Amino acid sequence: MQPLETLLAPELQEARKRRRNWLVVVVVLVLALCVLLLEWRPFYAWLQGVRSRRLAAKAEAEIFSGNIEEAVKKARTAYWTKPDEPAAIRAAARAQRMTGQYAADVPLWAQLRKTGALRPEDRLPYAEDLIMSGAVAEAGNEIEALLKENNSDGALFRLAARWSATEGNGERARDFAAKAVKAEPESHEGRLLLALLQLSAGTEPLREEATRVLLALGAEDSREGLEAIRKLGTLRGISPEVAAKVVALLQRHPLAIEQHRILAFNLDLDLHPAEKAAMLDAAVKKYSAAAPAARCAFGVWLNGHGEFERMLKLIPVEEGLKRQDMLLVVLDSLAALGRWQEIERILETRDVPLYTAMKELYLARVAEEMGTKAAAELHWHRAHLAAAPSPEQMREIALYAEKLGRPEQAELAYRSLVSNANTARPAMEALLKLAGSRGDMDTVRDTLKKMHERWPQDDAVKNDLAYFNLLAGKSVEESLAVAKDLVAHSPRNLPHITTLALAMLRKKDPAAALSVYQGLQIPWERIAASQRAVHAAVLGANGKTDMASEEAAALRWEDLRAEEKELIKQWRKQ
Numbered sequence: 001m002q003p004l005e006t007l008l009a010p011e012l013q014e015a016r017k018r019r020r021n022w023l024v025v026v027v028v029l030v031l032a033l034c035v036l037l038l039e040w041r042p043f044y045a046w047l048q049g050v051r052s053r054r055l056a057a058k059a060e061a062e063i064f065s066g067n068i069e070e071a072v073k074k075a076r077t078a079y080w081t082k083p084d085e086p087a088a089i090r091a092a093a094r095a096q097r098m099t100g101q102y103a104a105d106v107p108l109w110a111q112l113r114k115t116g117a118l119r120p121e122d123r124l125p126y127a128e129d130l131i132m133s134g135a136v137a138e139a140g141n142e143i144e145a146l147l148k149e150n151n152s153d154g155a156l157f158r159l160a161a162r163w164s165a166t167e168g169n170g171e172r173a174r175d176f177a178a179k180a181v182k183a184e185p186e187s188h189e190g191r192l193l194l195a196l197l198q199l200s201a202g203t204e205p206l207r208e209e210a211t212r213v214l215l216a217l218g219a220e221d222s223r224e225g226l227e228a229i230r231k232l233g234t235l236r237g238i239s240p241e242v243a244a245k246v247v248a249l250l251q252r253h254p255l256a257i258e259q260h261r262i263l264a265f266n267l268d269l270d271l272h273p274a275e276k277a278a279m280l281d282a283a284v285k286k287y288s289a290a291a292p293a294a295r296c297a298f299g300v301w302l303n304g305h306g307e308f309e310r311m312l313k314l315i316p317v318e319e320g321l322k323r324q325d326m327l328l329v330v331l332d333s334l335a336a337l338g339r340w341q342e343i344e345r346i347l348e349t350r351d352v353p354l355y356t357a358m359k360e361l362y363l364a365r366v367a368e369e370m371g372t373k374a375a376a377e378l379h380w381h382r383a384h385l386a387a388a389p390s391p392e393q394m395r396e397i398a399l400y401a402e403k404l405g406r407p408e409q410a411e412l413a414y415r416s417l418v419s420n421a422n423t424a425r426p427a428m429e430a431l432l433k434l435a436g437s438r439g440d441m442d443t444v445r446d447t448l449k450k451m452h453e454r455w456p457q458d459d460a461v462k463n464d465l466a467y468f469n470l471l472a473g474k475s476v477e478e479s480l481a482v483a484k485d486l487v488a489h490s491p492r493n494l495p496h497i498t499t500l501a502l503a504m505l506r507k508k509d510p511a512a513a514l515s516v517y518q519g520l521q522i523p524w525e526r527i528a529a530s531q532r533a534v535h536a537a538v539l540g541a542n543g544k545t546d547m548a549s550e551e552a553a554a555l556r557w558e559d560l561r562a563e564e565k566e567l568i569k570q571w572r573k574q
Helices: 004-065 069-079 088-096 102-114 120-132 138-150 154-166 170-183 187-201 206-216 223-234 239-250 258-271 273-288 292-304 308-314 324-336 340-347 354-371 375-387 391-404 407-417 424-437 440-454 457-471 477-489 494-506 510-515 531-540 545-554 562-571
Strands: none
Touching: 004 069, 004 088, 004 206, 069 088, 088 102, 088 120, 102 223, 120 138, 120 154, 138 154, 138 457, 138 477, 154 187, 154 239, 170 187, 187 206, 187 223, 187 273, 206 223, 206 239, 223 258, 239 258, 258 273, 258 292, 273 292, 273 308, 292 324, 308 324, 324 354, 340 354, 354 375, 354 391, 354 457, 375 391, 375 407, 391 407, 391 424, 424 440, 424 562, 440 457, 440 531, 457 477, 457 494, 477 494, 494 531, 510 531, 531 545, 531 562, 545 562
């Protein structure tokens, strides 16, 4: 008989072999894990880059299709996945500009430039976003660099025209627009831009040429053609012949919507004053059978033209109670007619089709008109509370409060909108307007300071802050430095020139102030009153008293701020 050890030897050898194999596997796995740990971050970054680029490509496809919401969603996800991926940065910038948030685009384009991946086709939208966000001087640098590299691109010439117009250089703007038309003679966009710039020039020959071009464009079935005749239709002083042509073009244009058809009706009504009543009655009858949105649009027009009784025939109260948009038009008619008790009865109706904020807003108006001040304040408070989650509703409260002459309620609403990134800029601009209307210079300067902190690249905000500081006699040295820098970058921008001239006056250097205007051909009769007042003050300070008095006499005193009146009061003949 063999020993047990001899009988078990093959099994022992196999077990030892398996143990060795497992040991090798464990060692390999440990080594692989070490390598993976060491290389994980680059590998993960590579994976994130692949995913980011795929999402960016999908965003670009959505942009091409015009699907803004999906484009923004995919572009943001691509950017958040890998914020330093050039394709994701580009997609985010392109998608963001589709939403009109140009100021948010500028840092993205700047980031793309730092990566070295800014393409030639990216530079044009970058420059455009700079203009739209107020960084005019920086936009000018970009545009001038592009012009040196390419002097035959119609889109670039159009952007250069817009930049020049923003700087206040109308002649140069028209020159660039003319070059755009020459480069792309079939482009409706270029022809429209040139015609609009010619209209703003104010001379009769250019106005006639612009009218001819706009009418020719209006015969084209394009968006630019529709905009051309819409613009003509809203101009004051057009001849009956031109108005009749605009009416015909608006009525036949395939892209026209209800607002264009109403504009055509308005022009036609002016052409036939003797038939006004019959035309209005016929229009009310026609729109009574129209779709709700069209009825509302015409109802708004009727209210805007004082035709409140006709509006209530178009949309009776009973019908207004079925839809919010109709009810709002009905309530405006009733309010204009002073039927407050009827409005109160409607608002207290069960299931009235109004959201809470708007209902409380109208109840506040009713309470004010009926002399119950405490109830009015309570309803205003409730309206603000109800609108707090909705920027759109809060904006409606602000606008309605302004319309009613309740600036304190409007200011309260606008201040709540400042914290929202999408509404901050228009809200701050509205606060500026409210503070300016009551002559509150401290609030104007404080608001501008906050705007400058929030949008430090915005040349318009920089200039306004410097100008109002100088009007108040504050921060003169700092404002002078800002004005010098702005004029150095935009030597023909009249608002910037005005601020620099005022800074020189505050520094008791009238000769330097006058030299700021040297070599400029400025049509003073078409310039804003505040800028003309500073120019008059500069003339007077340099001993040109007759010219200063003539300039001051041409100004409407009520168009000036108290500080601007102070600048020129000694040269204003009583």
